[in-house]
Amino acid sequence: MNQTIVALAINGIVFGLIVALIALGLSIIFGLLDIINLSHGDFFMVGTVLTYTTLTTLGLFWPALLIAPLIGFALGVLVQYSIIQRIKNNAALSIVATFGLSMIIQEVVRMTFGAAPKRIMSPIQGTFGLFGIEYEWYRIFAAVASIIAIVAFFIFLKKTKLGTWMRAVRHDRDTATAMGIPTQHVYLFTFGIGFAMAALGGVIAAPITTVDFRTGVDILPFCFMAVIIGGLGNLPGTVAAAVLLAFLEGVISGFATPTIARIFSLVLMSGVLLVRPQGLFKGLTK
């Protein structure tokens, strides 16, 4: 029993890190553009599907780590350019537009990939002993890969010119524009990066979840929770909240059904929203 809980808790942390990566993408789109992106989960799903396709056509898993984020980036830029820009970042309209987009993405995947869920073999086989349980190496790889991607994203945001522009536009759009920052390009880039991160999360998660055109619908509320519990606009908070939520759900699912564990984290979430709507970590970071 104890060993099961250890395994579930570590599984929770691994999954939380993947969710953190996706939620960061959601958060920069949310924070920078005030867009409620209901299609974000579907880009995660597209990532898993692209992994499956890469594996079946090339016979290799690893190229997907590059292919899926690139396609995600291109799609993100396309969506921002062709849809979001035209509705002038109006939040209510963005809900309708991204809901429509979500329907289209799911349907296109169902048309081309099929409706039946599929599983893929993990590219790293083998297990190792961990606190008396046999733990899969791939999950460790998934955690490390997510951490690298998250750290890389924060370095990008802090150290590069484009990252500084993104923070400037988020802070004060008008002043940033007046200072000569090409705001429209920053928007395009933000959407691209956000979708690329969701797709990358999909690639990393693909061997440990199922590949199914509906997975985006399940993961979306979880990502929004991480963004809100972490505090809107608080990116390190988002990461912490994602890991914490997934860890708690993992531990609780050692005692109860996953559904009860999900209910528990939702109740916790509403508690945080009501008591600290500014997020759990306000004042602790920065």
Next chain:
Amino acid sequence: MRTGLGYAGLFSALLLAPWLITWLGDPFWLSILTEIVIWSCFAASINFLFGYVGLLSFGQALYFGFGMYGVALGITELHLSFWPAFFLGPLSATVIAFLTGILAVRLTWHYFAIITVVFSLIMYFLALTFKSLTGGDDGINFSLPDIALGGSYKVSLTNATTQYFFMLIVVALCFWLIRIVMASAFGRSLIAIRDNDVRASLIGIHVYRLRLAAFVIAGFLAGVSGTLFALFGRYASASYMFYHVSGEGVVWAIVGGIGTILGPAIGTGIFILIREIVSSHWQHYALIVGAFAICIVIFAPEGIVGLWKKYVLKRGA
């Protein structure tokens, strides 16, 4: 005057619809029209909160679900006759809207949208957990009791035309209720809160209490549509509590025209018609529905009612 004539025209068209549809051929469309009427009330519930109070709820499916289960469990578990079961649906939705509203309306905008999703997800997962009572995603079926209309006179909803008129009358009463509410001082206070809640509170409007009242009314409306839908399908299912159902309602309301009385009904009608017409020819109808939603927000951000006002009414004036 003109709008009054418009309403009268629309209502008489809806009254004549069963005969028009029979005359045109396929009685299948009468059940589609019934479905549109029922879901219009759901979209109206979302519009009531978002269009008139400025609160975007992503959890109205919760109250829809309580309406469904109220009537279904009333018939299967409590063995109620038609009218008590019929009132149990909206009543349970209203009660739960009040209880969740106490907490939810303390928040606004993004936070409000998220907490309504969270509440509806909690109830959805609870419904899955108590599968023996709710049937989970598979749902529970029931058979319809007859409607007693005083004395020994009874009608049954198994007749498609009776069913249609029953749903139409109930939903028309709900739309009439919305009109009355919005014409009252209470309704104008809601608009004031929507436009500027700080200013509203400064002129003495109790923002929290009014928001809560509006939330309960919206929960009632969603509960009515859930009740009607359960009667229509003779079943209740937890899957209707999922946030995707709420999301669809939000899309219908915004596409139709937020903040207008008939907009939600028009949006609902168009989306259900597209679904029914396209799905019989092409299984991937979701592509058309999604593309349509995107085109509307790009080319008609005020919704279809806004488009109508801009082009048809202006030209007439």
